[in-house]
Amino acid sequence: MEDVVVVGSGPNGLAAAVTLARVGLSVTVLEALPTAGGGARTLDLDLAPGLTYDVCSAVHPMAWASPFFRAFDLPAHGVELVTPEISYAQPLPDGRAGIAYRDLERTADRLGVDGGAWRSLLGPLAARWEAVVAVGMSDKRSLPRGVSDVGGLLGAAQFGAAMLEQGTGAWSARFRTEEAAALLTGVAAHTIAPMPSLGAAGTALLLGALGHAVPDGAGTSPDGATSAGFDGGWPIPRGGSGAIAAALVADLEAHGGTVITDHPVRVCTDLPSAHVYLFDTPASTLLDVIGDALFPTCRRALSRFPAGNAAAKVDLVLDGPVPWADPEVARAGTVHVGGTRAEMAWAEAAVAAGDHAAAPVCLVSDPSVADPSREVGGLRPVWAYTHVPAGSTRDVTDVVVDQLERFAPGVRDAVVASRCTPAAELAGHNPNLVDGDIAGGRTSLWRMIARPTAAANPYRQAGHVYLCSASTPPGPGVHGMSGWHAARRAAYEVFGIRIPAI
Known part of the structure; x- marks a missing residue:
């Protein structure tokens, strides 16, 4: 009998698997498709000889900023994050464009009369990006490690105040030019949600800040060691997003874990025996597979969890x-x-x-x-x-x-x-993307907290069954944090193993 079975080999499932394998548990990951990686795969789609495509995610600001990936240290595992000088751009009619350089001052200079407004909004968040990430990537149930000092608390407060501004009708008061207003709105649109809204604003401010952030050092690895720094910005993994999945799989295998592809899990009999199960799947898949075994309150909450656009x-x-x-x-x-x-x-x-x-x-x-x-x-x-x-x-x-x-x-x-x-x-192409919902559920502010339920433990859905996908906090994105949060809870609640915070 395995200690752990993880269903789904997306970044969250692999993050959970790596975290648990590193503390000595036996781990098997089951993947329905022929290749591992979920939303972080790069494949030849037969469109032109030699060309490969990222089948879901392509650009990865969270690959360096996520506490999990900072701790894992992708560069040390052979993943080269190539960062363009311009993080993102917003073309406008008549040949105009808003340009977000990695350099905050250069961005402000190009925005002209809105340069000061851009600088005052995103500058403090970029300077305190660790606190912003700590809030955004938390389990929404505990005080994040990154906001435990005065600087962190100030960064969290600035993030909250900026959300209230850009997530409400007040969003029209700051900028005077279309270039600045549209530049931030394009980032907010990643949520596929009505705008202005607090959920969209939170995404815009987090990712916008990372576009200008200059990281300065080390993280702490999943097993307590230190890791090297990163370059910041909105990088692209050399060779494609599949490099991230490959690095996670290699680390899992180095710690005794196994990934089994072409193994869909549709009913509970498709699961091998294990002490704990973690599902990197939509809430609806968990319901289909073991709905009768879930806590009644969890089953009702999962059935009511709204899909995203x-x-x-x-x-x-x-x-x-x-x-x-x-x-x-x-x-x-x-x-x-x-x-x-x-x-x-x-x-x-x-x-x-x-x-x-x-x-x-x-x-x-x-x-x-x-x-x-x-x-x-x-x-x-x-x-x-x-x-x-x-x-x-x-x-x-x-x-x-x-x-x-x-x-x-x-x-x-x-x-x-x-x-x-x-x-x-x-x-x-990815069983998690039911009806094209790439966010794993609605992305309103409430549903980023009550994801998929407002319970104190949003990951545990039955005795030894956990949900660890984008349908849990902190939500969508290639950051591995949903998997890490769920794995950390499972390690302690099932095996009595404490995994240090990162």
Whole structure:
């Protein structure tokens, strides 16, 4: 009998597995697909010879900022995080653009009359990024380690005050230019939620601060050792996101753990015997597999946990760089395509109402900007998501290309091949993405706390059964923290093993 069985090999499942294997427990990870990694996989989609694509996540600010990954130390495990000089960009009509350089002062200078407003909002958060991350990545049940001193408490207070400003109707008071307002709104749109809202604002401020943050040192490893520093910004793993999953799998195996692929878990009889089970799956999957064994209160809470809105994926092959109207946008690792703040708010409101926006918000990344090895034979793999209602079956290729054409005239002529994965089909590439919900549930502020339930322990769902996916705090993103929080609780509650805080 195994000590631990983890269902699902996404970043959270692997983080849980690594954490428990490192304290001497026997661990087996079961993965339904032929390859491990979940939302951190890089595959050849047969669109062009030699080109590989990140099937879900592509850009990873949390790969260096997450307490788990800082402790794990990805660079020490062979993962090279390549950080572009421009963290993200927001093209606007008439060839304008908001540009978020890693350098805060350079960003402020370009924003002109809004430079001081940008600096005063994001500067303190970037300076105290560890406190902001500690709050954002906590289990929402305990005082995070990073806010236990005066500086940390000040950073947490500044983060909260900024959320109240940018998550309410007051968001229109700070900025006078479309460049600054849209630049922050594009980051908020990662939540696929109505704007302004507190949940969207929290995401925008956390990720926006990391875009300018300058980390200075070491973390503490999952087993108590120290680790090296990181470069900050919004990096791209050289070779693709799959490098992160590969590093986690290798570490798990080095500590005696095993990953078994092509092993879907649909019913409880698909599970081998173990002392504890951790599910890196949607809440609905846990209900389907062992619903009758769950605590009644947990079963009711899981059944009521609301799904989030959705994304559809479009993978493009281009025969050159995206011809952005503002050439500076071409240097960004991530581009938020949606126009002005008002246009993006309208588009997200339409999706929340169950409609397809005429001009939806798109997230676009050309990894070759930071990692030239991704370009093969003059062809570049361009990754794009666009926001759609949950369960949408619509092929959004033309909509995405039309949006790109608005801000990059001529891009349509550069498209050599394309492939759309509608929201309704994303689960075929990652079973966790039911109906295209890439966030693992609704991302309102309340549902980032009561995720999937307001219980004191949101991870434990039955005696020895834990949920450790994006459907638990701190929520979506490649950060491993949901897996670490759940693993730490399981280690103590089932095995009596205390894992130090990180």
